[in-house]
Amino acid sequence: MSEPEKQKMAPINEIYNRIIWDERLNRSAFIAYYTERISGGIREKPLAQWSTDGDIPMHRIRYIRCGDITVWDREKHIDLISTGQLPPVAWKSNATQTEIDIEAPIFNIRPVYKYDTQEWKNNDLSQNIKTNTLTVATFNILFNLYETEKIQTEKRLPAIFQQLRQCEADIIAIQEATPQFVESLLSQNWTHHYFISESNIGDTVKPYGNLLLSRFPFTLVEHKFFGAKHVLVGTWQINDKLLHLAVVHLTSSRAENAVEKRAQQLSVLLAYLQNQSGDSLIVGDFNMRGNEQEEILTNAGFTDVWHKLHPYEAGYTFDPDRNSLAALLSLSGKPGRLDRILLRGNYIPQSIDLFACTPINATKGLYPSDHFGVRAVFHFSPNLTTVSPIYQSAIVIIPPDDVLPAIQEIRQKYDARFERWMPHITLIYGFLPESYFEQAVKIISPELSKLEPFTITLTEYGTFTHRKNCTAWLRPVVEQTRHVASLHELQTVLQNLFPQCDEQSKKSGTGFTPHLSVGQFPNLEAVYSTLPQWRPISFTVNSVALISRQGDKAFEIKHIIPLGGKNELQKIINQLQPELTQTQQIQRQTIIDIIKQACAECLGTTPTIHLLGSARLGVQTPQSDIDIVCVIPSYIVGEAFLHNVQQHLQELCESSQVVLDARVPVLRLKIETISIDLLYARYESTASAIEHRIDAASLKAIIGCWEADLITDTVSKYVSFDLFKTLLRAVRAWAKSRCIYGNAWGFLGGFSWVILAAWSCTYYNQASQSVELLFAHFFQILNQHDWKQPISLTEAGRQYEVQLPRDWLPIITSIEPCQNTARNITRSTSQILRSEIQRGAELTNADKINWSSLFEPVNLQQEYNTFLEITLTNSNPQELEKHCGMLEGCIVGLIIQLEQLDIFVRPNTKLDKIKNGACLTLFLHLSPNYDIKTIEQLALDFISQRNRVSSTLNITIITSTNRNPVSHSHTNQLK
Template identity: 60%
Template sequence: MSKSEKKKMATSREVYHRIIWDVRLDSSAFIVGYQERLSSTGIREKPLAQWTTDGDIPFHRIRYIRCQDVVVWDREQYLDLISSGELPAAAWKSETRENLGENVVTILNSTAIFTPRPVYKYDIQGWQADTQKAADVKLDNLAIASFNVLCDLYEKEKIATEKRLPAIVEQLRQCNADIIAIQEATPPLIELLLSQNWVRNYYISDNSAAATVRPYGNLLLSRLPFTLVEHQFSGHKRVLVGSYQINGQLLHVAVVHLTSDYAQNALEKRQHQLATIIAYLQKLPGNSLIAGDFNTRGNEQQDILTGAGCVDIWEKLHPDAAGYTFDPQHNTLAALMSLKGIPVRLDRILLRSPNHDWQPQSIDLFACEPIADTEEKIYPSDHFGIRAVLKFAKSFPASPLSSALSTVRPVYQSAVVVIPPDNVLPAIQAIRERYDARVERWMAHINLLYGFLPESYFAEAVEIIAPVLAQLQPFQITLADFQTFTHRKSSTAWLRPVVEPETALHELQTILENLFPQCNEQSSKTKAGFTPHLSVGQFPSPEAAFAELPEWHPVSFTVDSIALISRRGDEPFEVRHLVYLGQGKGDREDKGDKEDKGGKGGSELGELIKELEPELTPAQQLQRDTVLEVVTQACAECLGFQTSLQLLGSARLGVQSPDSDLDAVCVIPTYLTGEAFLVSVQQRLQGLCHTQLVLDARVPILRLKLEGISLDLLYARAENYQLARKHPQNLDSISLKAIIGCWEADVITEIVSKYVSLNTFRELLRAVRAWAKARKIYGNAWGFLGGFSWALLCAFCCTFDKEVEPSREKLLANFFQLLHHRDWQQAIALTDFGRQYQVQLPRDWLPVITSIEPFQNTARNVTRSTAKIIQSEFARGATLTKRILADEEKWTTLFAPIDLHQESEIFLILKVSDRDEHELEKCCGILEGYIIGLIIQLEQLGIFVRPWTGVQKMENTARLVLGLHLNADCTSDTVEQLAKDFLSRCACQLLVVSW
């Protein structure tokens, strides 16, 4: 079976997270075998549970993973029993094995039995089973309460149940919740509840027979109609799940009372119960809440909950408050029932909302005071009640990006921030320039998320953020006064934001963190949780700060947007996207994404671009990030310090497609030789991937292929990237050639962003690349234009459009009109210095000039023939786009593939053969590198040449094709001899065919 036919093999990272987060798997049963050079065998092992994702050992060094004696994943053997569902019995937790018997592999398809139960509603005949289908209701806010009311099965004579029951019912009435989850309900409580007039407005999970609460049990009351199922763990331990149709979506509410520490193996039983509940809820469409008495101490169930995407609402909204619901030090009944006398937060409300349709607004305790007129200070229960309010975010399409991006590791080269407007900045910057050591790196800002996703994920992140923020309204911030954070040896001074409405900024930060839960440092790094601040300087102490800082006059501004910012290498942070709050506003950076923009044919063009020049999927981007991480780690090991790679080409411009390779530059110290560095990196990667060291090229390169991704690694010798950019004259010629492509790409984005959004530019560039490839005029080696030349042309055309935000359709039409009517005696350049380039023929048939000195023609491989071909294609594009915008043609006509057989009279075919795949690849590379020389020699004989871009490979052979138009003075024999002479210099076999 060929590799392409094999089943998909999960990466080591994916396998690790599957084992850690799948609550049914016993992570302690797994062992990791990883490559270790100092080991006598080259392999060392450690328990998978002790592996740390951010530790010293990178994922790419994992060789295999075994479960006891069974290898379940092996990189070299291409073995993956986890993806195929063939794990051994020892992989599963004991409870899972007991439930399933011998057929352990069926765990993936098994579910616990949840039995439907009736729901009761009051009518003129009393409490009757509700037989109506639960209708959809419309709600903006939903209040849910949970209360363990303390049954009288234990210490009956001491807990005054006859006094407590009326107080419990009154507390439930006063909490005014839409949904009420009760634990330890008893028949007398149900009887009293059913007699209350206010309860008649509710649906309830049991009737006067009280069949489900003997001797006690869970109860669900709801103003909203619902359907009900029940799962029974033991004789009286059950979970209820009510399902609601709200705002056209499903919401499931599980009422739980997990096993207490009075029972044997209580922790294991709780884990099993919670895992069963979560597994059931995860199979249901929509959102879910879990409310009740978890009997949980601290974060003992955190792994299960985090892996399932559950948010503890109390921790989310009150991270600095204990929130004890069982407090023996204040509640006399809790003191009576407690085993240890320690206050704990046993009762919780958890939210699982994958698409963030529901947002937590508030959560509070109730029933926290003793019953009035009782001398003994009797409380309604040994627990306090808990009540939460959720807000419904208006529905927007579920994004598959959410779950994919949740696995992306945050980096500290990006952040999501609030930036004050220009009219507020001068007063802040005057202080920062004097006292803030980071003024060059950071703009004035209030951090919302830091670290955040790598910049390469920003476009996908905006797709997730924008619909949610559209539901929020802009709000006011007043920078009121100075405050300080005290560190061990210093203090940071900051301006304190006062917000109106008071909770708006915290809600915004909470929403963003819910969207990207792994980016939680701002709310988790201190006990106080999220503390919004705008840093202005560093001082030896708070006293020094207040002594030196000038008088501050409060300033106010409106927050109507957030910014996604990032820095590249040692450059300062820059704004890459703005996302606006409120309906009717858009992200200027994202307007280019709207497919119906530009009127006629908008969506058709968008679909064509997606089909012909698709963007990377999150999985493909993750694969490239993994490859970069592996190579970066190898570079760091060689250098002895952490480093970062500077991307080149399409990756730097943000227009990578699945067939794009990666090019990256590593900045190395000047005391190292570049060749020694590349050799060292090659040795570090030995055995992990195929590598080829090319030291005799114009720029030495280490070529490697890892996990199907090709990457060319270059080096630049400099102190650091920022200094190299400021002082390029200090670089040697090889280093300058390697790194100048980074600067050129950055100039393009800097200039383009002054005219159109970067997303609009990228859409135009993708469209042009797709068109050029379809028309077979893409490829510098063949005398046409390479990717960088096309990017310069697109950027150049963007600077001519005077619209505030032109559509990609309009830009594409203008692209062809401008270039069709262009005087090619004039250089195309983005800078004034570039435009001073002196055009010379025959060197510069199409002068497309770089932006940074030394100024060069990026299209210097264009020949007399290929220049005419490109210009004729510009003319065709100008004619067709004019007709398309007039609704006389379709966009598919513009992108119609060219039939090269119809373009020439005869064809010169250069055919090479070699059974060795690497030798064949090498020979093809030589031919591609020299083919432009043959084209020019043929043109000197008066022959018009139409190159076929690319090498056509078939088994052990490859061929290159040139279409020819011969003149009267030139024969096919002359052409054949010229080609033979040319190929002899390339040491390749040749077959020349003409027809």
């Protein structure tokens, strides 16, 4: 391995002293990353908290970062501190990201306690936790210093303990805890499994205060505002990254200048958190209603989790209308969402709900507290591009076993790294810590599936010259001309996925140089005089390996990721349903931003927009439309809003049309050849219940968001969501290949296929998860289904009452009012769909599945002897497009009319373009001697009655006997 030229740099003790003692520097902004002695992994710690005489020696510090910038790195020989190239955030004079003009507040270290056999003891254990989800709960439990007889704390305590235990939360934040409450709480057996911020004496919660309980060990600091008002901040290391959780109980509105005091308290907390690396949560009783302090929190990067997941639900945690204790203690009688959970970072909120919402005794109506609790579940999804690389891992190509002997014979004699490294061609080094490998595999696999295996030849020796010696290596050369860039392409793909792991692409100023090292020598002359003659050896590169090592041990293979050629199904999916390229993603995001800006200009405020359909589920293809819902206030007329946005975008659009007679009013746009549907949802900001806040039309627009999110949550319980997305791409590719995709044609639309794919996952119970197994399971489970029973993901949907002929294939939405998404299915198309599912089940039940056969395009002209052609012609492209839409809208009705004549109808699922027109074909199964004229006239009458258009309508029926077509045509011009 070639080494970069080393430059002089200051030692770590000098760097430490400079940062700590230089009064101009903001020492809180520097984070030290050090090697953990036992595991060899990299840990992080604020440099200001580093102890020079502590248990961790300073020589274990590997690098130091300030914000997102590495300012000192032992391995890479980076030293921006000595060279005076520190980023602006390193200096005290730099403006903070929250624009809070406040000095760094003092947060004092507090002990953490854990139950040990007989008592609660101080426990300062620090531990890295591995978990995929994190559950957080917060609850103001109502202290008992006032109104003691009325609030009946002794009766409430058992219910409070029960509610906290049933939360099954990893972290519990409690407000208004008293010493008596703490003593009772810690006597509960279930709390013995938790770490807690308070001893059983409860000295620091007099007369009342905040508590933190956690299943995971944590460190703790506290800042006191005044009197009993204080904030606790716990810090955990979860999945190799810090999490800070602050418990607040901000000043009540009963106090003077309460709004100003709350703003000051938040400013102090945010000033502290902004200097901490990692993710942050703020939870507790904010005593705020509405959007108070929204600007300061948004500027600091925090998101209100309830508002994010339930934007149309009030979520009142203090509700005098429901809670008798709240009614007793409320001055105004107004409800409010006083208790909140705020997030800044890479955790993904999965769910948030209220608890302790029912009375202890239904007859007396006593509640556990005057507040309801809040519980949120987060999914950990780190941004791997922000994870710092280490030099205990790499991505490499490993030659096959039959090639190794010749290479190893040389390496064993001349390579000092023979024991540590297997023979390899380095692609990425350093790479991510091993703890991130599983996430990395999910990111890498889809990209490598797009690349074909290729053959390389180790042709000759090459050398890297260093100051004191040189390295000899074998040169890998790609044989086939069409794959000439394959090694570089492979390395570039990986480099783009992990841009921070760029050492190989920056080496020696020449970029990536593929090589397989075989030894180190004092000089070039020794290389060529010592090494034996090399005979070229070829092998196929069909995979890459993720390797890592622990301590001084040798590298081990942890994951093998194949290139695309070995995975036939994935290759077909990528070909038929390609994912968006990075350029296409940027283009679509730009269009979304343009539309959001236009909406903002029309509304006079930054709007909330939601993606629908494939974009929301992450399965867009280059041909996908973009469906957007914009949330608008109830006092704005929706149709006027759409027209206003249309005017704002007029110059940017290739075409635009406001459609008011659709199921949901919509603005249809085309920008840069991409079709966009913009819908609106009106809400009432003052009502207390969702049914009063959103009208029927808006509900139809926004409910698709809720359905998609429910599908995401449901599927994730059974298979990984990335695997589900691949399954959905496979289902769509298959359905389109077999011409059974499209609601307008009497088949299943996109959302119906999504429900079917998700439903099949809920019955998948195999330990091994692959798209091949999941796709085969999709056909098997659907082929066994009794279609007299509805398919749905929820109990409400399963209660749908099936009625024929309306519900040939009942595929039901999840959220009430539940509806059949497959309402356009007819007698003919239901038989076709069942037949195709049966065909899929038979093909995927084989020992060796021929995936190409499964996706074989259907040849309708060979299968049917009669077909009905309907053509529209018009020299005006806009008129033609409009009339084609009208024609599509009445096809299902025509199919039903033909079926009433005992004709089996097989629609083609597209309009074929012809000169100045379009052609639609319906394939028919007719009994012998059927009167063709009857069919022609029926089709002509049906279409012309429903479409008063100025295009030329042409009805043609073609029959084929022994492959000799005979045409019977009738033409009618609707001028």
